[in-house]
Amino acid sequence: GTFEVPLAIQDRCFNADGSLFYPTSREYFDGYTGPYSTDPVNPTDVPPVWNPEFFGNTMVVNGKVWPYLNVFKSQYRFRLLNGCCARTLILTLSNSGTFHQIGSDSGFLPTVVKSTQLLLAAGERADVIIDFSTLPVGTRVQLLNLGPDAPFGGMADMVSADPATTGQVLEFRVMWDPAAKTVKNKTSPPVPATTGSTGTPVAKLKLPAVPKLPASTVTRKVSLNEIGSTSSPAFDGPVMGMLGTMQFDQAMQMDMPMPMRWMHPATETPKLGSCETWEIHNFTMDAHPIHLHLVAFEVVGRIPGGAMANMAAMTNTAAAAIPMLPPEPHETGRKDTVVCYPGDITVIKALFDIKGNYVWHCHILDHEDNEMMRPLNVI
Numbered sequence: 001g002t003f004e005v006p007l008a009i010q011d012r013c014f015n016a017d018g019s020l021f022y023p024t025s026r027e028y029f030d031g032y033t034g035p036y037s038t039d040p041v042n043p044t045d046v047p048p049v050w051n052p053e054f055f056g057n058t059m060v061v062n063g064k065v066w067p068y069l070n071v072f073k074s075q076y077r078f079r080l081l082n083g084c085c086a087r088t089l090i091l092t093l094s095n096s097g098t099f100h101q102i103g104s105d106s107g108f109l110p111t112v113v114k115s116t117q118l119l120l121a122a123g124e125r126a127d128v129i130i131d132f133s134t135l136p137v138g139t140r141v142q143l144l145n146l147g148p149d150a151p152f153g154g155m156a157d158m159v160s161a162d163p164a165t166t167g168q169v170l171e172f173r174v175m176w177d178p179a180a181k182t183v184k185n186k187t188s189p190p191v192p193a194t195t196g197s198t199g200t201p202v203a204k205l206k207l208p209a210v211p212k213l214p215a216s217t218v219t220r221k222v223s224l225n226e227i228g229s230t231s232s233p234a235f236d237g238p239v240m241g242m243l244g245t246m247q248f249d250q251a252m253q254m255d256m257p258m259p260m261r262w263m264h265p266a267t268e269t270p271k272l273g274s275c276e277t278w279e280i281h282n283f284t285m286d287a288h289p290i291h292l293h294l295v296a297f298e299v300v301g302r303i304p305g306g307a308m309a310n311m312a313a314m315t316n317t318a319a320a321a322i323p324m325l326p327p328e329p330h331e332t333g334r335k336d337t338v339v340c341y342p343g344d345i346t347v348i349k350a351l352f353d354i355k356g357n358y359v360w361h362c363h364i365l366d367h368e369d370n371e372m373m374r375p376l377n378v379i
C-alpha cells in the first residue's frame with residue numbers, strides 16, 4: 001500500500017547504451033591478466049572470467065537508478081532487501097534519523113530495535129519504520145550507504161563507499177501534510193487519495209513474541225574456506241570459495257576444515273524434525289552472509305576469532321575459552337541468512353521441519369556461483 005513500500009537495493013554497472021555491464025575477465029577484479037585455466041600452453045587454476053566479488057558503481061532501487069520517493073508527513077514501513085551481488089550495505093539517513101526495525105529475514109523481531117545505522121549483507125532483509133511526521137513539507141532526506149566498494153570484513157579498517165556515487169541510495173521527499181486540507185505548493189504532485197497512515201505509532205507498537213526453538217540434539221561444525229591459486233607462482237589470489245565440514249585429523253589431533261565442492265555427496269543431512277546447532281567456522285578474510293534454504297533459524301551468537309584461535313593453538317578447545325557474543329539486537333528474530341565474520345565461529349540453531357533436498361550457500365552471488373554452495377538434504 002501507500003505506506004508500506006518494498007525497497008530492493010542493488011549496485012550495478014551500466015554500459016553507455018544503458019545495458020547492464022558485468023565483467024567478462026578476471027582482470028577487472030585484481031588486474032591479473034593470466035595465464036588462466038583456459039590457456040592452451042600453460043593452463044593454471046585461475047578461472048578466466050570469475051570475479052571474486054563484483055561491485056557496481058551505481059545504486060539501483062527497485063530497478064531505478066538513484067530514485068526519489070514522495071512521502072507524506074507520516075510514518076512509513078519499508079521492506080528492505082540487499083539484492084547486491086556482493087556488497088554489504090550499511091544504511092544511514094542524511095538527517096541522522098532513526099530506523100525502527102520491526103522484522104528481519106523470517107518475521108518480526110520480539111521488540112522494536114532503534115538504530116541510526118543498518119547493516120544488511122547480500123540476501124538479508126530488514127522490515128523498518130521511518131517516521132517523516134515531524135519533518136516540514138519540503139524536507140529531503142537521503143538514504144545513504146557506508147558499505148564499502150570492496151569486500152567487507154567487518155567495521156574495523158573499513159573504507160566507506162564513495163559518497164558521490166555508491167554512498168547514495170535514494171531520496172525521500174516530504175511532499176504532503178495529511179493534516180492540511182489543501183496543498184499550498186502548486187508545484188507539488190497531486191495528493192494521493194489516501195490522507196495519512198492509520199497505522200499504530202511506532203512508539204506504541206507491540207510486536208508478537210518470537211517462539212523459541214526446542215533444544216538441539218546435534219551439533220554440526222561446518223567451514224567457510226577460500227582457495228588460493230597454487231599453479232601460478234606469480235599469483236596467489238583466490239580461485240574459488242568453498243563450504244565444507246570440519247573433520248577430525250589424526251595427525252593434528254583436532255578438527256580441520258574439509259572444503260567440499262557442490263558435486264561432492266551431501267554431508268549436511270539433518271533428520272526430519274531434528275533441531276541442530278551449526279557452528280560455522282570462517283577461515284577466510286571476508287564476512288560471508290550464509291543462507292540456509294527452507295528453515296528459519298535462531299542466531300545463537302558469535303565466538304569472535306574462535307575458528308582462528310583453535311588453529312593457532314592447534315586444539316579444538318581454545319575457542320571455548322572465548323566468551324560468546326550474543327546476537328545483535330536486529331538478529332533476535334528468526335533469520336535465514338547470517339553474517340559470518342572472518343575468523344569467527346558463528347552459531348545458529350535450526351529446526352529442520354521440511355523433508356527434501358535443498359541447499360545452503362554464501363549469499364555473495366560471486367561466491368555462491370563458484371563452489372560456495374552445498375546440498376542440504378533433510379532426510
Ligand SMILES: [Cu+2]
Nearest residue numbers: 288362364367
Ligand atoms: Cu561468501
